[in-house]
Amino acid sequence: MCRNIKTLHNFKPPATDEEIRASALQFVRKLSGFTKPSKANELAFNRAVDKVTADAHELLDSLVSNAPPRDRDAEVLKARARSAERFRESN
Numbered sequence: 001m002c003r004n005i006k007t008l009h010n011f012k013p014p015a016t017d018e019e020i021r022a023s024a025l026q027f028v029r030k031l032s033g034f035t036k037p038s039k040a041n042e043l044a045f046n047r048a049v050d051k052v053t054a055d056a057h058e059l060l061d062s063l064v065s066n067a068p069p070r071d072r073d074a075e076v077l078k079a080r081a082r083s084a085e086r087f088r089e090s091n
Helices: 017-032 037-063 072-088
Strands: none
Touching: 017 037
């Protein structure tokens, strides 16, 4: 589940609100063990996602880096190459 949480810091263009919320949702899913909470837990679950999203925004807004921003397309290509290498080695 948490493999879907991507690094969002130091990219050009910066992470979108949707990307940050998606990462927060994955984090809360992992912590709670729920993919979709029951009606009884829905309010607490959604409140946690909202709080993690807000804290993630605050974190990303406060981080600084001396490195040049990373290119999203280049990072996708690197990830695909790593995946292809990993699966090629296991066969």
